[in-house]
Amino acid sequence: MPIEPFTILTSRTVVLPGANIDTDQIIPARFLTTTTRAGLGEHLFADWRYLPDGTPRSDFVLNRPEAHGCRILVAGGNFGCGSSREHAPWALADYGFRAVISTELADIFRSNCLKNGLLPVIVDEPTSAWLIEHPGAQVTLDVLAGTLTLPRGAAVPFALEAFARHCLLRGLDELDYLLERRNEIEAFERRA
Amino acid sequence: MAGAPQTLFDKVWRAHEVRPESADSPAVLYIDLHLIHEVTSPQAFTVLRERGLSVRRPERTLATMDHSTPTLTAQVFGGAPIALEAARRQVRELEANCAEFGVELLGLTHSERGIVHIIGPELGLTQPGKTIVCGDSHTSTHGAVGALAFGIGTTEVGHVLATQCLLQRKPRTLAVNLSGELRAGVTAKDLILAIIGRLGVSGGTGHVIEYRGDTIRALDMDERMTVCNMSIEAGARAGMIAPDETTYRYLEGRPRAPRGEAWERALEAWRALPTDALARFDREVELDAAAVEPMITYGTNPGMVIPIGGAIPQRCGDAAFTQALAYMGLAPGEPIRDRPVNVVFLGSCTNARLSDLRSAARLLRGRRIAPGLRMLVVPGSQQVKRQAEAEGLDRVFLEAGAEWRESGCSMCLGMNGDVVGRGEYAVSTSNRNFEGRQGSGARTLLASPLTAAACAVRGRVTDPRELM
Ligand code: SF4
Numbered sequence: 001m002p003i004e005p006f007t008i009l010t011s012r013t014v015v016l017p018g019a020n021i022d023t024d025q026i027i028p029a030r031f032l033t034t035t036t037r038a039g040l041g042e043h044l045f046a047d048w049r050y051l052p053d054g055t056p057r058s059d060f061v062l063n064r065p066e067a068h069g070c071r072i073l074v075a076g077g078n079f080g081c082g083s084s085r086e087h088a089p090w091a092l093a094d095y096g097f098r099a100v101i102s103t104e105l106a107d108i109f110r111s112n113c114l115k116n117g118l119l120p121v122i123v124d125e126p127t128s129a130w131l132i133e134h135p136g137a138q139v140t141l142d143v144l145a146g147t148l149t150l151p152r153g154a155a156v157p158f159a160l161e162a163f164a165r166h167c168l169l170r171g172l173d174e175l176d177y178l179l180e181r182r183n184e185i186e187a188f189e190r191r192a
Numbered sequence: 193m194a195g196a197p198q199t200l201f202d203k204v205w206r207a208h209e210v211r212p213e214s215a216d217s218p219a220v221l222y223i224d225l226h227l228i229h230e231v232t233s234p235q236a237f238t239v240l241r242e243r244g245l246s247v248r249r250p251e252r253t254l255a256t257m258d259h260s261t262p263t264l265t266a267q268v269f270g271g272a273p274i275a276l277e278a279a280r281r282q283v284r285e286l287e288a289n290c291a292e293f294g295v296e297l298l299g300l301t302h303s304e305r306g307i308v309h310i311i312g313p314e315l316g317l318t319q320p321g322k323t324i325v326c327g328d329s330h331t332s333t334h335g336a337v338g339a340l341a342f343g344i345g346t347t348e349v350g351h352v353l354a355t356q357c358l359l360q361r362k363p364r365t366l367a368v369n370l371s372g373e374l375r376a377g378v379t380a381k382d383l384i385l386a387i388i389g390r391l392g393v394s395g396g397t398g399h400v401i402e403y404r405g406d407t408i409r410a411l412d413m414d415e416r417m418t419v420c421n422m423s424i425e426a427g428a429r430a431g432m433i434a435p436d437e438t439t440y441r442y443l444e445g446r447p448r449a450p451r452g453e454a455w456e457r458a459l460e461a462w463r464a465l466p467t468d469a470l471a472r473f474d475r476e477v478e479l480d481a482a483a484v485e486p487m488i489t490y491g492t493n494p495g496m497v498i499p500i501g502g503a504i505p506q507r508c509g510d511a512a513f514t515q516a517l518a519y520m521g522l523a524p525g526e527p528i529r530d531r532p533v534n535v536v537f538l539g540s541c542t543n544a545r546l547s548d549l550r551s552a553a554r555l556l557r558g559r560r561i562a563p564g565l566r567m568l569v570v571p572g573s574q575q576v577k578r579q580a581e582a583e584g585l586d587r588v589f590l591e592a593g594a595e596w597r598e599s600g601c602s603m604c605l606g607m608n609g610d611v612v613g614r615g616e617y618a619v620s621t622s623n624r625n626f627e628g629r630q631g632s633g634a635r636t637l638l639a640s641p642l643t644a645a646a647c648a649v650r651g652r653v654t655d656p657r658e659l660m
Contacts, residue, residue: 017346018512020393020493024626029605033260033278035285047628052614076512078394081493082626083429083605084329085232086345104394107363107429112345129625163217171288174347175239178355181211181220185248185357188210188222 003117005171008142009098011071014061015135021075021107022082027091029083040087041094062095066136074104074131074186078105080109089116099141101148114164115174122157141167195209201400204340204465208323210357218359226253226352227308231607232259232327236291236350237537245354247293252356253556254317255290255297257283260607263570270651275609282470293353306573309541313417314575316446320435320462325352330541330623331430332423338435338442338465340400343424359441363429364474366399372408372482377657379547379551380415381543381621381640383407383423386486386499390479394496395398396428399475402467403433407481409624413442415549418481421542424621425494434466461596463478486655489625490528492516496625500643500655503527518628520635521615529653533619535612535638536567536648537624537630538594540592540604540622543641544572548621549580552645555659560593562651567594568610570602592646606631619647 033044049060056063073092079102080088089112092100098118113120121142123131130150131137140149143165145154161170167174198206213219228236232268233255240246248252260279264568266272275282283300300303304315309330312318321336325331327349334341344358351358367540368387374380401423408416416433440459443449451456469612485499496516498504506524507513517523522531536545538552549571561567569589571577577599580586586596603610604622606629612618614633625636637653646656 018515020495020512022493022624022626024605024624024629028632029607030609030627032231033276033282035282036238037235048630052632053481057644079428080396081393081426082329082624084327084343084345086235086327086347089345105399106394106427107397108343108345112347115345115347137545162215162219164360166216174359175243175354177217178220178351178357178359179245181357184210184220185222185355189356 003171003173006098006117006119006143006168008121008140009071010138010140012069012136012138013072013074013101013131014067014070015074015132016061017076017132019076020078021083023080023088024082025086026080026088027085032085032087037090039094040091041096041109042090045107049066061135066170071097072099072101072129072139073097073101073134079105081106083111084108086112086116089113089118093118101128101131114167117168117171119143123156123158127156134178197471198401199467199471199473200338200432200465201208201340201365202471204323205362205404206319210446213362218361221323221358221360222414223325223352223356224252225312225317225324226313227260227324227326227331227335228253228255228287228349228419229308229326229328230257231624232346232527233289233349234285235346235547237293239350240293241338246302247295247353248356250294253295253353253595255295255461256305256308256311257300258599259601259605260601262301262598263602263610265532265598268598279608286553303574306575307541307544307601309332309575310545310572313337313413314573316443316449319443319449319458320439321465322397325358329424330421331415332428333421333541335423335430336413336420336495337439338432338462339355340430340432340628342430353539364398366396366428367473367476368401368403369476369478370403370481372407372480373410374481374484375408376485377642377660378484379488379640380411382484383421383481383493385489385638386484387479388422388426388494389487389497391426391477392423393408393493393528394427396423396426399428400430400432401426401428402473403431403497408433409436412547413438414545414608417545418542422494425623429637435462458535463517471597472544486640486643486657488522488528488643488653489636490522492519492627494623494625497638498528501529529655531653532651533647533651535618536561536565536644537570537603537618537622538641538644539570539602540570541572541622542623544570544576546576549576549585550583551584552641555642555645555656556592556649557588561648565651567592567648568595568597569594569602571599573599591649603630605629606634618652619644
């Protein structure tokens, strides 16, 4: 699937402060009966976003007018834990998010984000605490520089391994990289 | 040249490096066994089709269906259509994809079908030293035999189908050293819940756990699988246990295990896998298994767990904790014991093997479940179901007032219509007590099969030792 290259993104943030938000919250299992990737944004955080009768809960952050158009999600620690369902980043991306900022992201979720052009950003506690206390802050993420720039101009570095950076900047697909390793894979199979 | 001492994980990892990792790129890791199911594979096959790719090594992939499949006999074997249209579509789509790409499928009515993590070991496909992946986080289960097994996303399912490889950064290692004998009434489930309580739900992030020590050596294979199964609930990439005579006895003679000379050769290789005496782990944690009590969760992640006789803790100023207790309808300081229970679910890849059913049946024999309580017993595979029936366990459950179903994930994630009602309390032998996991608004208390059976009899949270 072609991925949009990711260079620089400036957006206001939406904040979900709780720790350990699992992928069952991001996209409940009953929506996994789909056989495509499209349209999952509608069900993002379904059980928090809608009342049992389907009407939006006015007190949930994504339903507030100021959340409209925000492309960066700030979340509590260990966001995306639990099920490996890639439907979670699909739903986030389909909704319009392009980055998730936290002190820690669950391993499989982080890996799934990178495959869908969703930038995982790990920051230190003070930066995270500041972001959580300032929902709606306008911040800039620069993939090449590996920095998060806060409204007052402070640039906080975030770690992103070289390969992931390379793929994000060019919108590259890991599958192409693996397919190019065909000779090495064949050689391995002969050895094994 | 004698190499540096290595851990079990290091040995399996190195043996599968097509290309080791470097500063610029992750390792290309070869995958020996790929398991797929109906929920996380359709979009991967779509990518293959869009790009005109084939499955590189179809014989290394095995498909089954478990997550969204019905558990009512008539819907599985005919007589009634699959009630959920979307599930029916996923089942049909997996059948079509497997046929088109030449992948073996243990389909809906196959006698060897079951929860993907139960059938791998049961068939003897899960073997020491293998790399095993599946689009499912509880793939860690297979680590119980000394395999490196972990969950992947759907894009990666496509990578493995197309190339038999994955791009991976090498995880760190974490030794969980367990000593002492489990007390009567304390099971492998209680042990892993206690470990998660200790590590926390992100304590294992970025790591592969190796469970070690005399406690682990004394566990049988079913119990080891229960332990490894929940590694992901501590955030770990995988859980592993070094193979030993218990492992080899379990595997020998299984339909897809090596035979004859191949078995002898395999055995020789497997005996070299355990962690070398002087090998170093990135981290180590110790736990006294003899002090573990029957455990039960009270919150909305598996780390929110206490001994069944304990009280719900207090954590002032922690909004997520407060929200979790509000969701559960519980208050800090309250005992968990004697809380009313509406539903008991005995099933899932954590605790639906034959020994789990036996352990619950032993307690239920000659007893009835509490009036008004609903108990669902869902064997982990069709083979487990047949074995249980041959021993008369189905009769024990039915006579106690429980429902006896066809195998599948069922109420573990509530995709197939088997759900817990809004606000209801369910004691479940599964692995996740997340909000809404077993149905919108459902409240899950995770426990062992023994505890679940005791709760079913009393209709309240009950220490199983009171009924033993
Ligand atoms: S039983 Fe539950 S945890 Fe296990 S594979 Fe099925 S849904 Fe996942």
